[in-house]
Amino acid sequence: MSEHKRIEGIAAPLLIDNLDTDQIMPKQFLRTITKEGLDRGVLFDLRFHPDGSPRPDFVLNRPEYKDASILVGGSNFGCGSSREHAVWGLQQLGVGAVIAPSFGEIFFSNALNNRLLLIVLEQDRVALLLKTLNTNRHRLLIDLEQMQLSCGSLAFAFTLGERHRKMIVEGLDMVGATLQFLPQIIAFENRHEAASPWAKVLPADEGNHGHIA
Template sequence: MLEKQGQLLRGVAAPILIDNLDTDQIMPKQFLRIITRQGLDRGVLYDLRFHPDGSERKEFILNQNGFRAAKFIIGGPNFGCGSSREHAVWGLQQLGIEAVIAPSFGEIFFGNALNNRLLLIVLQQEQINALLQDLASGHHELEIDLHICAVRSATQVFTFPLAERHRKMIVEGVDMVGATLQMLPAITDFEQGHRARHPWADALR
């Protein structure tokens, strides 16, 4: 959970080091038929998490003790590539994932995620390797400080880029509509000023 005072996210990080993990794998097509956002957590990475008969694949990281309640995923390059499948973002959030750390992301997935307040963090591969070393030594928890945009492990601290607009959306828990409504006074002032300067424009409506 986000701590209001320190703007911190804390939790276990699960490494899923698959290059080019696309949205079809993150959320398979059979889970796209629902008309609500509920129940998508079951579909996340379904073919990796479950056998065809629905039983768990014990070897998969999210099915292992200590990682079932993971809050963060450390992914491989081009995480979330492929088609625009917003269900992939919703499913990850319903599974309890609050952030994904990777060297790069699929462009469409990147936009969908941040607009839905799923934090995506881009780090250099060398930095990710350092985080993975801490995980391998048994230090499975990370801390993400959204005040200074930094990731902390047991021995490392790395900063990451994040647009201020998206940072505020995540910290304040507002979506794009809510973020726009926060600017309503400025929007209203602009409209009134524009009409005062160009009164003829109203006649064109």
């Protein structure tokens, strides 16, 4: 089980309010049956010209933000449609965390369930953080044990639900997080079967394919 107690790296400002999931992952990149290659589509219309050449003035194409692993976004980051591809694409691009004053509700849930850390930080603190980042080579440290982000001498505490914090730190997906409760699940099944034996599902074998007894 891998642990990810700290996220440290270059933080890039992406100060676009109401940046929706259609912009984060345009529709033409949804025509796939796998998650592979979604990094190409992330913010495509902002990152590239129509001919596919990079836009040199876009923040993620600038040399000082090469390999940025943290984004500092605007209000209502990730609003819009529910496409989970936006989260997968950001992760494939190397983004491990997004900091913003607020997030779209569905994106917030999709991100944390996929172990993409989202941190809600008040607008005035975002402004102060960006100013400090400019004098500290854009580097930021996020400590998931101390629940604190720091840049130089600047430090802010943040909050995160314990379930999602544990998923990120321990590298658990939703299935892995659910299996943490396997003893309780088995105990519930046993109680339910004892109270309602007619509803018990028999194990599959040559003569039975999981039929109810």
